[in-house]
Amino acid sequence: MNIDIKEIMEKVVNQIKDDPAMLAKFKKDPVSVVEKLVGIDLPDDQLEKVADLVKAKIDVDKVGDVLEGLGGLFGKK
Template sequence: MPEKIKEAVEKIIKDESLRNEFLKDPTSTVEKLIGVDLPNDQIDAVIKQIKDAISQKGVDSIIDKIKNTVGIK
């Protein structure tokens, strides 16, 4: 995953208002975060990558919480 996309994912995960903005208007939010106005087909692919990464981080977080609860490392 390109560095700019990784940075966007981290910012969206950490900042609730940015996350809400991304959910309402992902295209504008992503273009603002990466600083590039991309063609629709490319921005759609970037948005999908970001959504997939955020979903995976959420799953990983839930798994970590379960492991901590039951004492698995």
């Protein structure tokens, strides 16, 4: 199963930006919020990477730099 990490990240970012309570929860426990919003059972290391992307997008919009370092995550190159 190929998962589009950028699509997942954008979905989570949009949901968090639109909900101040969810943003507060994300700041306290980003991995569990990502897991809840994604709705797909992913390994913890992949959830952590998605959470890092979301943080980058929300905080400084540095997703391009973070994505570049992820390489072939989720079978994409």
